[in-house]
Amino acid sequence: MIRVLVVDDEALVRAGLRMILEPADDIEVVAEASDGSEAVTAVARHRPDVVLMDVRMPGMDGLTALKELRRAPNPPRVIMLTTFDLDDYVHTALRSGAAGFLLKDTSPRDLAAAVRTVAEGSAMLTPRITKRLIDTFAGLESADVALARERLSVLTDREDDVVRAVARGLSNAEIGRELAMSEGTVKAHVSRALAKLGLSNRVQVALLVRDAGLT
CATH class of the missing domain: 1.10.10.10 (Winged helix-like DNA-binding domain superfamily/Winged helix DNA-binding domain)
Structure with a gap:
């Protein structure tokens, strides 16, 4: 069973993510958090395998929380979620150790597949983000x-x-x-x-x- 922590400052978004993931036989949403600080505490308490975390949140944002989590022993795999596919977010998240970066318009099927993929140790990026990364690095x-x-x-x-x-x-x-x-x-x-x-x-x-x- 893949244990998932959902992190977003909007309760409706958290509820929607839970509704998408919980019908899967191999995925369990073990906790929710409304900002990065709560996410760090929830990870220590619940030991999830995968964290789905929004980038932009009041208080401690997702990118700061990601860096905090990566410093912990045996950190979970983290997928960053956002409505904005801005290059600065993507680059910072991936350089900081995110296992994936998805837009919030990702389909329910693809979201569940992303959780499974990163839980297995691989990476998952929204296709148009992957293309932009390749284009960016081609110009180094x-x-x-x-x-x-x-x-x-x-x-x-x-x-x-x-x-x-x-x-x-x-x-x-x-x-x-x-x-x-x-x-x-x-x-x-x-x-x-x-x-x-x-x-x-x-x-x-x-x-x-x-x-x-x-x-």
Whole structure:
């Protein structure tokens, strides 16, 4: 069962998210919070697997709460939700360790699928946000590209193959089939790459690979 915390300053939005998710047999909404501060407290109390959290809230906003949660031991996977697909929000959220970024007009089916996807350790972005990220990174200055490639140079050839596949959005099973290795071996390569690069999740790996111009 995937345990979910819903965080939004509007009670109607929280109720709507609960109504969307609770009919799923494998998802349980264990708590709600109305701002970032309440979210941090609720995570410590309820230990959810996934947090669905609004970006803009009074008091502690979602981006600040995300940074607080990422500093905790065994943090939950966090999907940021917003009605505004502004680049600054997206970049800050993903750099801070968000596992996903969805707009509030995401369909109920896609929302539940996103929760399952990030709970399994993968990332989930709204398609038009993904396109904009790729367009943005395509225009990076050469110095930024060189810096990103220098960071990636610590990886072995096999780890490099795996992180490039991660950046393409492939799951561990798909990477295993493509590179002729077991899913467990892929997972081990991903874990070692994260440790070497000082990153916390697959989204950050994908961003670094794109920074390097390698997708």
